């Protein structure tokens with residue numbers, strides 16, 4: 010394995026006081042502050058040539074940095090080595106019997122993947138392995154209190170679709186600056202299920218593509234399963250068993266493929282305790298596909314759920330749970346729906362394929378995949394106006410970098426003020 014020194018982590022009691030030495034006295038450049046919620050730390054990177062010094066301050070008493078300082082006082086906490094493929098590195102170490110703190114990578118600062126090797130295996134040094142984030146994507150798990158609801162942005166990793174298909178009749182010179190395509194004309198996209206937690210339980214809205222895709226599809230769609238919903242749930246300190254309800258916006262594979270998984274050659278519900286909430290008319294369409302939508306409705310994504318008796322069908326626009334309401338948009342599919350989350354006088358909307366990314370803010374910029382594009386435009390036009398006026402917090406399911414934000418208008422132009 011090839012490894013490069015990335016940074017040295019230094020546990021400090023007070024990051025501002027530490028900067029008085031590293032920044033003011035030594036005169037070093039310091040990067041912008043970053044909070045890594047999953048590790049409960051605040052970090053400042055201080056580049057020194059190639060590698061950096063990473064100043065770390067605990068943000069909660071149960072942070073590893075807090076207990077380190079309590080036991081040993083401030084000082085060098087860990088050494089980080091950067092590797093190309095962190096999973097391959099962990100597999101190699103496991104095969105040699107090396108004791109690991111994390112057998113699966115977690116999300117670190119800037120969306121990197123990290124895992125620790127136990128100090129007893131590394132002669133008294135805590136070694137962190139790190140795989141850099143892909144600059145095309147930004148995947149972090151972030152929690153937001155929203156009235157009585159807790160909203161957590163999850164992800165099922167990246168994928169790529171044909172740029173032309175993603176922007177329908179819009180010519181490439183207009184969209185390519187907003188969504189630069191790769192050499193195969195594919196643009197980077199994310200799959201971002203949303204977790205809603207409330208007194209009634211935990212609901213996941215959509216659940217990504219999952220792990221059933223064939224090698225050929227993985228290649229065509231540029232899936233990278235190093236980042237997946239399993240890992241995002243781990244970052245949120247949850248498992249598949251933590252989910253009580255899984256709500257589908259529609260049954261396309263990139264939205265509900267993750268609802269089932271293969272166990273001993275058989276397809277089973279992925280969230281073992283969950284009820285699956287599906288609009289009955291969408292189910293009808295998905296189980297009777299035609300030439301135009303057959304490639305998107307993969308029967309193994311949802312038929313095994315009905316066979317297992319875990320589906321609760323609902324009809325029409327409904328309140329699914331207190332604070333969670335669905336509304337049919339049509340357009341993309343005949344029964345495509347968006348999800349309103351309402352609490353404490355505020356509204357957030359999970360817009361699924363109505364506005365797949367922040368590059369789709371113009372009313373007529375709709376996907377070539379849409380079955381009824383004029384219906385999409387009619388609904389979207391009304392919805393975006395309302396979203397701007399009422400300041401809805403919009404969750405963009407397919408944006409490669411922005412999980413949520415407010416749509417704003419200024420000087421005749423629309424843009425997104427990123428929140429998550």
Ligand SMILES: [Zn+2]
Nearest residue numbers: 259261341362
């Ligand atoms: Zn879709």
Ligand SMILES: [Zn+2]
Nearest residue numbers: 261263264362
């Ligand atoms: Zn989609």
